């Protein structure tokens with residue numbers, strides 16, 4: 150199989166067009182191409198309004214053609230296709246059965262977000278019958294709790310936007326792009342898994358793949374059902390409340406059921422996939438002297454723009470058909486400011502909503518989400534300022550001081566607007582920061598139409614939220630962004646706060662084999678501080694499954710199975 154890169158096609162194109170382009174590049178008739186698979190498609194808008202896709206395809210050619218072309222090849226865009234990733238333990242059911250019968254204990258996975266879900270699926274595929282512990286509820290029940298919270302403000306601390314089946318990413322835009330280098334093919338593997346569970350096929354080749362909340366919920370449920378079919382088990386509304394350890398190794402966990410009763414479960418392999426919001430669990434780990442360290446993250450505000458402003462900036466006056474095929478436009482912005490702090494756009498949601506994503510009583514944080522068709526008519530993203538442990542209370546000496554810092558901000562955001570999402574127009578934010586007497590306050594009231602927010606919102610002095618140094622960095626960056634995307638720093642732009650859960654402020658230390666200082670304990674995903682986003686958390690879950698299988702079956706089995 151050959152891999153061909155840099156194939157340009159118009160936004161509206163057919164597989165035939167791609168085939169012709171590939172044949173032209175290979176200087177062979179199309180008939181010689183037996184099979185063509187689209188591997189990657191990214192938008193090239195450098196010559197807008199002339200937009201096109203740049204594609205990478207894998208082709209299988211008629212007998213002997215590939216060797217001939219590779220022998221004489223001069224074109225750097227034509228290469229042998231890389232070997233696809235293959236999970237090395239999928240055929241180990243019998244051996245797994247045998248080792249479990251001989252008394253080996255099934256692994257336990259705590260947390261059913263992307264990291265825990267994918268880890269549990271592959272452990273089940275290997276026949277190891279993992280037990281998953283999830284403090285939240287099944288996706289369908291969880292959806293009811295989340296919508297009730299947005300409508301009535303009633304928060305369930307264990308069933309909300311952060312906690313429950315599918316983890317933090319379920320009520321999201323479901324963007325699946327990641328900056329992680331995918332040299333082993335794990336990224337493509339998890340995307341294909343998600344597609345096989347109901348996510349749109351395009352996620353396997355689009356440069357910026359996304360699912361949307363409406364499709365994510367079904368995908369997550371299908372993955373759980375498949376994992377259960379393969380022998381895995383998921384206990385919902387069950388919280389891990391303690392670790393059991395003996396001679397430097399994990400030997401079990403303490404759990405608390407929805408009836409509040411606790412009991413112990415034993416295991417020799419424990420995956421901690423708890424996410425960045427499991428604060429009670431981080432404090433428990435600290436009490437049990439699990440090695441933790443404070444980690445940098447970022448805080449900021451979400452900005453909202455009419456989607457057509459962003460579409461015009463990104464697509465120019467491209468033809469309607471192409472714009473329709475492309476859907477709502479995205480952007481990615483970064484700025485370096487005088488304070489030396491990086492300010493950048495994060496979790497941009499084209500055609501999406503700002504969501505109240507709180508998980509603790511009397512504290513408030515926000516994030517963004519969208520549905521698959523991204524048609525709210527508004528674009529939003531968090532414009533966030535990078536902060537380091539030195540900025541945390543006590544200078545970051547306490548590994549959990551970042552959580553304390555987040556809690557301070559979220560409490561302030563809650564109080565600032567009586568539990569509603571605090572909102573302020575950019576003009577008023579700037580004049581507030583600059584300390585003007587408010588006489589310049591914008592006359593235009595914020596009307597409901599302007600705010601695609603899930604949850605109550607209320608006007609409030611957001612400029613009083615962060616230290617002035619952060620505010621000034623924010624304003625400086627907004628000015629730079631306004632030069633890149635006209636209208637971005639318009640006076641009327643609504644800001645919402647506070648975006649404080651951008652990544653985990655803590656890292657649970659692990660060694661090169663993925664284990665913490667406790668043998669058998671595998672911290673994974675975003676909460677452990679080794680991933681940021683759905684796909685990288687899922688990839689980390691897959692890696693942990695491989696590592697645990699290696700413990701069960703040994704490396705040689707992996708090699709034998711790899712051929």
Ligand SMILES: Cc1cc2nc3c(=O)[nH]c(=O)nc-3n(C[C@H](O)[C@H](O)[C@H](O)COP(=O)(O)OP(=O)(O)OC[C@H]3O[C@@H](n4cnc5c(N)ncnc54)[C@H](O)[C@@H]3O)c2cc1C
Nearest residue numbers: 260262264284316317318321323324389424674675682683
């Ligand atoms: C609203 C929102 C939108 C987002 N949008 C995107 C996006 O578009 N694209 C993207 O890539 N990322 C997005 N993210 C980030 C992404 O969701 C996370 O990076 C990802 O979910 C991390 O996966 P994880 O499995 O490591 O942890 P999580 O998804 O956080 O899952 C952890 C799970 O562990 C459970 N848990 C915690 N403590 C315990 C305990 N003691 N016992 C039992 N269970 C426990 C929790 O209930 C939770 O279900 C978004 C996040 C939010 C909140």
